[in-house]
Amino acid sequence: MTTDWDVVVIGAGIAGLTAARVAAERGLRVVAHDRMSPGGQLVNLTALHDFPVPSGPELMTTLTAAAEAAGVRIGYAEVTRVRPGTPVRLETSEGEVTAEVVVVAAGLGPGRLGLPGEEALVGRGISTCAGCDGPLFRGRPVAVVGDDEWTAEEALELAGYASAVTVLVPGSPRWSAERAERLAAVETVEVVTGATVTALRGEGVLSGVAVRTGDAERELAVAGVFPFVGRRGPEGLVDGLPTDEDGRLVPDDEVPGLLVAGDARAGAEQSLAAAEADGRAAGEAAAQALAATAGSLRIVDPTYGLPPEEDDAAVVAGSTATWTDVALFTNSKPNATELLRGLGGRLQAHWELPELGFAAKDNASVPADKDTIDWLSQRFKMVLVAVGD
Numbered sequence: 001m002t003t004d005w006d007v008v009v010i011g012a013g014i015a016g017l018t019a020a021r022v023a024a025e026r027g028l029r030v031v032a033h034d035r036m037s038p039g040g041q042l043v044n045l046t047a048l049h050d051f052p053v054p055s056g057p058e059l060m061t062t063l064t065a066a067a068e069a070a071g072v073r074i075g076y077a078e079v080t081r082v083r084p085g086t087p088v089r090l091e092t093s094e095g096e097v098t099a100e101v102v103v104v105a106a107g108l109g110p111g112r113l114g115l116p117g118e119e120a121l122v123g124r125g126i127s128t129c130a131g132c133d134g135p136l137f138r139g140r141p142v143a144v145v146g147d148d149e150w151t152a153e154e155a156l157e158l159a160g161y162a163s164a165v166t167v168l169v170p171g172s173p174r175w176s177a178e179r180a181e182r183l184a185a186v187e188t189v190e191v192v193t194g195a196t197v198t199a200l201r202g203e204g205v206l207s208g209v210a211v212r213t214g215d216a217e218r219e220l221a222v223a224g225v226f227p228f229v230g231r232r233g234p235e236g237l238v239d240g241l242p243t244d245e246d247g248r249l250v251p252d253d254e255v256p257g258l259l260v261a262g263d264a265r266a267g268a269e270q271s272l273a274a275a276e277a278d279g280r281a282a283g284e285a286a287a288q289a290l291a292a293t294a295g296s297l298r299i300v301d302p303t304y305g306l307p308p309e310e311d312d313a314a315v316v317a318g319s320t321a322t323w324t325d326v327a328l329f330t331n332s333k334p335n336a337t338e339l340l341r342g343l344g345g346r347l348q349a350h351w352e353l354p355e356l357g358f359a360a361k362d363n364a365s366v367p368a369d370k371d372t373i374d375w376l377s378q379r380f381k382m383v384l385v386a387v388g389d
């Protein structure tokens with residue numbers, strides 16, 4: 001059965017865009033769907049830390065352009081259900097689609113305290129984006145809830161606007177000593193450890209929170225609360241895939257055609273560098289998975305008297321094809337084969353290709369079968385054909 005796509009990527013954040021680009025560069029037909037616009041978390045990050053590119057929107061633009069240049073289709077559908085199998089079936093806001101491989105790179109949901117009345121106060125005092133909403137709290141006190149590196153950075157960013165920033169850490173901080181020093185150096189920032197927010201105050205608009213530390217409970221008057229705790233993974237999205245206690249997906253090799261990348265993966269480090277590396281690995285794994293199932297094309301030694309060269313990895317009698325950018329196709333006539341070997345070798349050196357695909361008809365006098373032609377045209381970016389004597 002022909003699938004709609006070789007690879008469907010769910011989520012076009014840094015992990016998804018990278019996975020999609022890498023898979024497309026291997027010649028696969030790839031769509032990356034996002035229920036919002038491409039970029040994911042990057043859209044909100046005006047300033048990036050621990051990453052070479054300084055701004056989220058700038059990185060988002062570069063990643064999207066690179067994916068599209070590699071041939072990725074950016075889609076704007078929400079994927080509501082994934083049913084693993086061969087093929088994988090996806091229910092989306094635009095109907096059902098099928099794919100050989102699905103990469104779930106759906107990230108995490110927004111931070112939440114899990115308190116009654118919280119959703120009604122989102123945008124009315126509760127925010128998860130210091131860069132976007134910080135200016136709204138100029139000269140007013142805010143609280144930040146969390147314990148990781150990014151909580152510290154968001155608190156520092158908010159300190160540029162708010163009159164006071166109280167950082168409520170549920171247990172102990174997990175941020176680096178360097179970030180602890182920077183926080184300590186700002187007079188308007190107070191870090192409270194072992195703190196739990198127990199209630200939200202305010203009618204229609206947030207006016208404060210109740211905070212418990214140990215046995216003591218106190219009221220904190222704040223105009224804004226920025227929760228970076230309680231972020232949940234895409235639980236319930238994929239049939240049969242287990243999740244951890246935060247709803248992040250636990251990859252399982254036994255589930256066919258399913259890969260997980262970025263923050264959505266249980267155990268992910270939750271940084272841009274880690275999500276990018278994860279995305280790259282998922283793109284490679286998708287290409288490998290498809291190469292393994294693509295064995296219908298027999299790669300023959302097509303030559304009359306030309307011995308297969310040791311270092312010409314793809315020309316292996318009786319082996320199956322691997323994914324490459326460029327394939328050579330000949331009708332098995334010696335001159336055509338030799339011409340292709342020469343051209344292919346020069347292209348391989350010029351583009352530093354790790355290997356070349358090489359296919360041939362078993363017999364020069366029969367037409368190439370349709371499956372072979374389809375396979376070549378869909379899987380490779382360029383097919384050099386020589387059919388002369």
Ligand SMILES: Cc1cc2nc3c(=O)[nH]c(=O)nc-3n(C[C@H](O)[C@H](O)[C@H](O)COP(=O)(O)OP(=O)(O)OC[C@H]3O[C@@H](n4cnc5c(N)ncnc54)[C@H](O)[C@@H]3O)c2cc1C
Nearest residue numbers: 011013014015035040041049079106107262263270271272
């Ligand atoms: C406040 C904050 C600040 C941070 N600052 C930094 C920093 O300075 N440096 C750093 O290295 N890291 C930082 N991080 C971490 C970093 O942003 C993330 O690790 C990274 O962006 C995760 O990328 P991702 O592609 O896995 O997920 P995301 O960027 O979250 O992308 C997931 C995408 O999937 C889409 N999606 C979800 N479900 C579906 C669905 N069902 N159908 C279709 N689309 C769907 C979403 O719309 C989203 O676009 C920060 C995180 C936070 C919360």
